[in-house]
Amino acid sequence: MGLTSTVIRFDEVTLGYGRRPAVHHLDGEIPAGSLIAVVGPNGAGKSTLLKGIVGTLKPLDGHIRLKGPASGIAYLPQAAEIDRSFPLSVYDLVAMGLWSRSGLFGGVARRDRTRIEEALAAVGLIGFERRPISTLSGGQMQRALFARLLLQDAPVILLDEPFTAIDAKTTADLLDLVRRWHDESRTVVAVLHDLDMVRRTFPQTLLIAREPVAWGETGEVLSPENLLKARRMVEAYDPHADVCHRSAA
C-alpha cells in the first residue's frame, strides 16, 4: 500500500444476525483516502458491513480495527430512519452535523453559522432553512443529509445506497460532493447498485455476496466472471447449516 496508511482493517470478520453470517470471513484493509464502492446483490451483507464498521453491530467473529476514534466516521444509513413528521427545520437538521464540535449544549458560534450556510449552499438548499423537514421531497431530504455530512467534517464517510430513488440531477450534484471529499483525501465507502456509476467514479470496488467475491481495482473486480459468481449467491439460509470451522485469524 506504499505510503498510505490504513484506516479500517478487517481481520477474518464475520458479521451476522443470530448465528447466521451475513458477511462471511472478510479479510483486508481500506487505505486512508480511498474511494471505494461496495457492490453485490440484495442480501449480500453490504449494509451489514457498514453497520459493523460504525460499531452498531458487533462481529460474530474476527475484528474490525479502526485507526482513530469511531467518532471520526460519518455514516449515512440506507433510507435513513428519520422521523419526517417531527417539527424540525431544515436548518436545525443540518446543524446537527456540528455535534462533535458543539456537543450536548455548546453554542453555535458565528463561524459555525457561516459553515452551516456554506453546507446548505453546497447542496443547493439555500432558501430552505426555515422549511419544516416534513415538507421536503426525497431528493431534498438527501441533499439536507449530505449537508449534515459536510458539517460533520469526518475523515471517514460511509454511505449506504445514497442515490436510491434519487433523480439524475440530484445524484449528479451529490456525486460531485463525493468526488470533492475524495479530493480532500477523505476515505469514502459507498454501497451502490449502479455499476456504470461505480465504473465512472469509484477507483476501488469490493464485490460481496456474503463471502467477499473480489476486492481491488474497479475494472478488474467488475468482470463478467466475478459478477456471475456474485449472482449465484444462495439467498435462503440452510436450516441445517453446520458450525463454521474456518479459522479466525
Added chain:
Amino acid sequence: MLDLFYAPLAEFEFMQRALVGVIAIALGGGPVGVFLMLRRMSLTGDAMAHAILPGAAVGYLLAGLSLPAMTIGGLFAGVIVAVAAGLVSRFTALKEDASLAAFYLLSLALGVTIVSLRGSNVDLLHVLFGTVLALDDSTLLLLASISTMTVLALAVLYRPLVLECVDPIFLRSVSRAGTPTHLIFLGLVVMNLVGGFHALGTLLAVGMMMLPAAASRFWTSDITMMMIVSIVVGIVSGFSGLLLSFHAELPAGPAIILSAGAIYVISLVLGREGGLLWLVWPGRHLEA
C-alpha cells in the same frame, strides 16, 4: 363582569393555592407532554400515570394521607413499571404498548384494592381524582420543585432528546447520550405524574400533560413554540377550570381537565396546522 374572574381568587386562599399549583403543573407537564407526544409515547404517559397508584397506595396504607409517603411510593412504583415494561418488550415477543396496558391495568386494580383495605370511599376519590382545592404549603413546594427541575433538565437534555426522536441512528453514531437521556426523560415523566397526582389524582394527572401538548400541535410546527403553547394552554385551562368549578360548583380536578379538553377540541377544529376547518376549506391553491 371582571368580578366573575377576579373575585373568587381574591377572596379565597384555597383558590389562590390551587391556581399556583396548576401553574406549576402546567410549567413542567406541558413540555414533558410535548416530548411524550413527539416520541409517540402518549399512551406510555397514560399507563405510567396509573402505574403510580399502587405505590402511592402503599404509602397511604403505611402513613395515611401523608405527602412524603405517597410521593416516594408513587415515584418508586412509576420507575418500576417503566423499567419492567421496557424489559418485557425488549426480551419477550410482546410489544411495549401491550405490556404497558397489562401493567397499568394490574396497577390500577392493585392500587384501588390497597386503598380500600384501609380507607373510606372519600380517600379513594382523593387518590383517584386528587384534591386540587386543598393544596398545603409542602405540596405546593413539591409541585414547584418538580416543575423547576423539569424545566432545567429539559434545557440540558434538549438536543439529545430532539435528536433521539428525529434520527436515533445519527445520535448513536455521534454520542452515547441516547440511553441516559431516555432514562432521565422517563424519570421526568414519573416525577411530573406524581406531582400531578397530588393535585388531580391518578386518573387525571396525565390530562394536564397530554391535552395541552396535543392542542399545541395544531398551532405550530416548531418544537420550541409547541412547548410554550402547551404551557399557556395548561395555565389557561387550570385558571378557567378553577373558575368553572367555583361558579358551577363542579369538582375542580375534572373541571380543569374538561377545560383543557375544550381547548384541545377548539384547536382540533380551528388550529392552523392541520385543524379540521383548514382541511375542509383549505382555500384555493397557490401559484408556487
